[in-house]
Amino acid sequence: xxxxxxxxIVLAVKSGAITGITLKDEKVTPCFSCIQAKSKxxxxxxxxxxxxxxxxxxxxxxxxxxxxxxxxxxxxxxxxDQYSTAKWKIVLKDKRAETIIExxxxxxxxxxxxxxxx
Numbered sequence: 001x002x003x004x005x006x007x008x009i010v011l012a013v014k015s016g017a018i019t020g021i022t023l024k025d026e027k028v029t030p031c032f033s034c035i036q037a038k039s040k041x042x043x044x045x046x047x048x049x050x051x052x053x054x055x056x057x058x059x060x061x062x063x064x065x066x067x068x069x070x071x072x073x074x075x076x077x078x079x080x081d082q083y084s085t086a087k088w089k090i091v092l093k094d095k096r097a098e099t100i101i102e103x104x105x106x107x108x109x110x111x112x113x114x115x116x117x118x
Contacts, residue, residue: 006030009023055112056082058080058082073092075094076092077104
């Protein structure tokens with residue numbers, strides 16, 4: 001938060017770089033903000049759950065391209081299957097929720113029809 005560490009303050013006072021301060025004890029405790037800034041959360045578990053079969057778990061995201069295709073589309077829905085790492089791209093007219101849900105529903109229905117899995 002823009003202040004020196006306790007060790008730097010003690011060193012500056014001892015060297016005479018800072019005058020007018022008398023430290024009662026050379027042990028300066030860090031402030032609450034410093035303690036909070038240095039706090040750490042527990043690390044993520046390295047254990048990941050594997051998908052037992054194709055299309056059990058898929059990851060989806062929206063992608064954007066700089067140059068539109070011949071229809072003027074610049075948005076696509078990217079789908080990755082965790083099990084097989086198969087990838088699909090579905091071109092979208094816009095990024096409205098209805099458009100995305102419609103594209104996802106069509107993909108899901110076609111995938112279930114082809115694989116026989118729900």
